[in-house]
Amino acid sequence: MQSLSRGRRYALACAAVGAALAAVLHLTAVFFAVAPANAVSDEYRTEIDGYIYPWFEQHWALFSPNPFQENYRIDARTSSAGRVSGWSDLSAFDNEAMRHNPYPARVNQNMLRRAWKIYRNRGDLNAPARTERAELFRVYLRTIAVARLAELGRPAGYDALQLRVTTLPIAPPAGRGPARPASALLLPWWKVPVR
Structure with missing residues (x-):
């Protein structure tokens, strides 16, 4: 077998x-993205997030180190020319789609809940959105609610939408303390674009 020429060995060494x-830089960026806040991750947060999201986002739901500790019931009502409808349970629609289905789609069962959690964590709950990103999350949650209302048979033609989110804590295992009480949050009315 013929040995590699000096130029090819040099090229192979440079490639290696x-x-x-590249592997060290990638692992370093991932480490600082998932590590607790520190001086380096605080200083370079924009650069780290720019590299990590959306392609290398770390999501630990597979291992569930921090499982959901609460469920949400999300209700919606509409207003048209000052007439307010009754509440429609949007979460019940999702739950019914999963019930008796051995292979429910994760997208359907998590879309509304995840949209709410993103909005709750990054939006302005009781005020107009102050940032473009908060407005984007509000529009995303509103769009899902409008789609769910249509799936529930609510006719179009309303001009405003209001959500009520009831947090239903999951009871801890026996002997691990008392369950927290349920709580409800009423969001402000949101204008709905004419369809």
């Missing part, structure tokens, strides 16, 4: 060093 350097 480049690949090793």
Whole structure:
């Protein structure tokens, strides 16, 4: 077998060093993305997030180190020319789609709940959105609610929508303390674009 020429060995060594350097930089960025806040991750948060999201986002739901500790019931009502409808349970629609289905789609069962959690964590709950990102989360949650109302047979033509979110804590295992009480949050009315 013929040995590699000096130029090819040099090129192969450069490629190996480049690949090793890329792997080290990738692992370093992932480490600082998931590690607790520290001086480096605080200083370079924008650069780290720019590299990590959306392609390398870390989501630990598979291992469930922090499982859901509460369920949400999300109700919606509409207003048209000052007439307010009754509440419609949007969560019940999701739950019914999963009940008796051995292979429910994760997208359907999590979309409304995840939209609420994102909005709750990053939106402005009782005020107009102060940032573009908060407005985006509000529109996303509103769009899902409008789609669910249509799936429930609510006719179009309303001009405003209001959500009520009831937090239903999951009871802890026996002997691990008392269950927290349920709580409800009434969001402000949101204008709905004419369809």
